[in-house]
Amino acid sequence: MDIVFPDGNEKEFLEMAEKLDLKLIFVYPLDKFKEIEGVKTGIISGNKKEIEKAQRLTDFVIVKSNDVDDRFYLEKSRAGMIFDLVSSVLNSDKKSKIMGRMMQNIRLCRKYKVKTYLGSFAHSPSELRARHDLKAFFICLGMHASEAKESLDILK
Numbered sequence: 001m002d003i004v005f006p007d008g009n010e011k012e013f014l015e016m017a018e019k020l021d022l023k024l025i026f027v028y029p030l031d032k033f034k035e036i037e038g039v040k041t042g043i044i045s046g047n048k049k050e051i052e053k054a055q056r057l058t059d060f061v062i063v064k065s066n067d068v069d070d071r072f073y074l075e076k077s078r079a080g081m082i083f084d085l086v087s088s089v090l091n092s093d094k095k096s097k098i099m100g101r102m103m104q105n106i107r108l109c110r111k112y113k114v115k116t117y118l119g120s121f122a123h124s125p126s127e128l129r130a131r132h133d134l135k136a137f138f139i140c141l142g143m144h145a146s147e148a149k150e151s152l153d154i155l156k
Contacts, residue, residue, distance in 0.1 A: 001022075001023050001024070001025055001040070001119075001155035001156060002017070002022050002023070002024055002025070002119045002120055002122070002128065003024075003025045003027055003042075003062070003083075003117075003119045003120075003121055003155075004024050004025070004026060004027065004120070004121070004122045004123075004128070005026075005027055005028075005044065005121070005122070005123050006026050006028075007123070009124065009125065010026060010036065010039075012124075012125040013026070013122075013125050013128070014039075015125070016125035016126075016128050017128065020128055020129075020130045020131075021130070021131075022128065022130070022131070023040075024039060024040075025039075025040045025041065025042055025060065025155070026039055026040070026041045026042070027041070027042045027043065027044045027060075027062060028041065028042075028043060028044065029043070029044055029046070030043050030044075030045060030050050030053065030054050030057075033054075033057055033058070040060065041058060041060070042058050042060030042061060042062060042080075043057060043058055043060070043061050043062075044061075044062055044063070044064060045061055045062070045063050045064075045079065046063075046064060047069070048069060048072060048077065051063065051077050051078065051079055055078065059080075060080055061078075061079050061080055062079060062080055062081040062082070062083055063077065063079045063081070063082050063083075064082075064083060064084050065082055065083065065084045065085045070082065070085075081117060083117075083121060084121070085105060086098050086101045086102050086105065088121070089102075090127055099141060102141050103141050103142050106138070106141055106142050106143050106147075107142065110147070115151075115154060116147070116151045116154075117151055117154050117155060118134045118135070118138055118148060118151040118152050119134070119155075120134065131152050134148075134152065135148045135149065135152060138151070
């Protein structure tokens with residue numbers, strides 16, 4: 001499973017996913033949420049107040065990290081996942097800094113036994129990555145092969 005954020009380009013995502021042998025979870029903002037036959041869908045929540053409303057619509061609710069609310073999300077919310085603790089690697093001009101933080105996060109997650117998920121979190125079909133590419137990238141960042149495999153399979 002890979003989590004993606006379509007914006008009217010669901011068909012293109014599905015075509016690319018088929019080429020990469022991926023199953024997708026389409027995640028939408030609360031105000032644009034829709035269910036699509038044959039595809040798991042979820043909601044991305046941008047603030048604390050939306051989380052409960054989103055959970056009434058779907059069982060898959062994720063939140064985007066921000067410096068202000070991260071502690072609340074970790075300690076008190078029932079969100080299924082917090083993502084983007086480090087900005088997107090593909091679209092950043094500070095890739096080395098982000099990758100260094102990702103390496104640190106991998107060590108912290110291992111130390112505190114935090115479950116991790118590896119996904120592309122793509123906004124366009126061209127940002128999708130095959131499972132073996134994601135696994136190889138995170139192994140290069142310091143994840144053990146078994147951790148990377150488990151992190152890829154966590155949403156199956």
